[in-house]
Amino acid sequence: MTDVPAGGGSTNTASATPEQLAWDSRARRMVTIYLPLACFVIILLFPFYWMAITAFKPDSELYDYKHYNPFLVSSPTLQHIKHLLFETAYPRWLTTTMGISLAATVVSLFASVLAAYAIQRLRFRGSQYVGLAIYLAYLVPPSILFIPLATTVYQLGLFDTPFALILTYPTFLVPFCTWLLIGYFKSIPYELEECALIDGATRLQILRRITLPLAIPGLISAGIFSFTLSWNEFIYALAFIQSSEKKTVPVAILTELVSGDVYQWGALMAGSLLGSLPVAIFYSFFVDYYVSSLTGAVKE
């Protein structure tokens, strides 16, 4: 996909050679590689394990480390999940989040496909400056925008509606997707388009029939990235949405489930677990796209 020419196509060989180079014993390899690696994996995964196990513990076990081993669950229960699904607006929050993420993804994909095509393929005067400007837009973090955006959203009459989020999420999705797609379009031979031009295709036909089908891996990468980023977004959703039933999952868990001084850790953890699952499942299907787009975007 987006190969770096400087490496001279060494990506495949690099992973195989270190073993030949390292003339060290098995024991040493164990201590220098596998042991630290195991520590990393345990530390990186522990919070998820802890989240999952808390979500299935009954309250009596949850707060009693003397009689029960806290790392295990002796009588798993679904009471927290049941509470979440039937006694709170959690299903509503899930569907809202899903809808907003999908809509924001579609809007940003549409905008960034056209923009990337114009910048990379139509080659007008100053196209590289437009590309640079879009890249710079990615460096503007939401934290400095949310206050003025809140007033803008209010002026437009979108405050406390899903459209407030669907239209503002593209501010960080479009730069990223455009950037990623420019890289993909670059890898498609220009000759294909020239042939189509000679055959009398219009530019839009070329985009629809030739460039887009060839850029499908790039579109999938951009799509899943946009979906994940929209699902994870927090600060805009916190600032622009007020009514409880319109909140997205991350905001709702933090503002609706946390009430008073006594936290219901079981329900909180069940909520976090369920809120993470959609992206985690999505992720597990498209792992390779994630890795390639992440590394592709960085290398670009």
Next chain:
Amino acid sequence: MTVATMTDWTRVRPQPSWLARLFDHKPFLVFACLLPACGLLLVFLTYPLGLGIWLAFTDTKIGRTGEWIGFENFEYLMTDPQFWSAVFFSVFYTAVATFGKFGLGLWLALLLNNHLPFKSLLRAIILLPWIVPTVLSAIAFWWIYDPQFSILSYLAVDVLHLRTKYFDFLSTTWPARWSLVAANIWRGIPFVAISLLAGLQTISPSLYEAALLDGSTAWQRFRYITFPLLLPILAIVMTFSIIFTFTDFQLVYAITRGGPINSTHLMATLAFQRGISGGELGEGSAIAVSMIPFLIFATLFSYFALARRKWQQGEAND
């Protein structure tokens, strides 16, 4: 009428409809293609950015348009110890977390660059903290940092008998700050490791072979081959990491909400507290705008790192 029949008569080939011809006209096509992206970005990014800077010089409150008051917001912030505490903690948080993320991330990337079984599975597992919504993993950290039922305290006190008292993670200033930094490092390691791994894999193995034949030590190979060749990617990833750590909001808001006694506010959370919760939009914007110089500094850092990369490549070609 006569003109229309004239043109109809001169036309030999059937022409595509005017719409199709319009979309084949290059200047119009460029305009039409750029319109959605640029329109969205102009309305929801550039305009708010300008509006934010203007708001910082007014005394706008929620529900009341403000008046121009010059530098009054900034003058007030200069004398506000809470603002300076937020600036200090933002810089401290960014510096320590970046250092930790890159140290550990580079180590993890070097480990993953070895020949390992189940490599792609391992890579998938390692990216997980980065995929899961930050707020949700932050809530898990909040539970891990619980004063009474913290699993870390349980491990240290009841299992390993290292301490006699439970950890007090979040109720005093410095432990709370270090706890937040630790959570941020945990979340940042995967991104750094996977990006740097991509960089490591582009380094040609023949360089290591040559160095090995010359009798180099492992440290020398890292210092004189891996590190210099990794530097361009390191610079880009670090710029992004610095920008998004400095303007971080979610972790702090989820775990401490700026407490205890406002000591763990980052500039972003302070801006939220004053601007949205407190309703002082002008003052909140002033805090947010104060972040811009730091961000420009980070972006320039990236620019010069990129320039340096081009210069290096040019030298290699000569």
